Amino acid sequence: MSELLPISVPPSKAVEGVIMYPQAAYRSLPLVTNFARELRDLGLPRREVPDLLASTIWDYDGKIWDHDGKVFKLAPDGVDVAFADEGSFRWISHFIKLPERPWKQAPQKRVLGRIELIATSLVILGKVDEAWPAQDVTYEINVPETDNKGRKDRFLTPFINLISMMLNKIR
Secondary structure (H helix, E strand, C coil), X not given: CEEEEEXXXXXXXXXCCEECCCHHHHHCHHXXXXXXXXXXXXXXXXXXXXXXXXXXXXXXXXXXXXXXXXXXXXXXXXXXXXXXXXXXCHHHHHHHCCCCCCCCCCCCHHHHHXXXXXHHXXXXXXXXXXXXXXXXXXXXXXXXXXXXXXXXXXXXXHHHHXXXXXXXXXX
């Protein structure tokens, strides 16, 4: 016999602007592949992409919120720093081919800043959704009362409580 445990995420603050994805999301290959597909569909040459990223973020009138609820400000050299002064921007060419040529591993830490700028620009341009839905979310988890050998599971309830606590922190 199982019971459904609702885990409620508290109401989000009413924010104006866009919300960035958490850093951990940029290591998700399906999500990053979606960003690559949307960037490719813009049809820009690779050398114009950094200008698009900078101008989209700089010219945006609203606030850009990072995942921790702080306002994100792009430094004047933020795009150059993210791309490590890679003048040819060949990485962008490889990135936009990602839907056809999937990577074998999650993105490396050194490129997460690049992906963050791409994702934030795509959110501002309305090409991808923001990181979190505007409405409150309730997750329901099917929790068995016993493990597969019929014993009461004394470890699962603390685990569910931990998940609930983590979800509350990230909202």
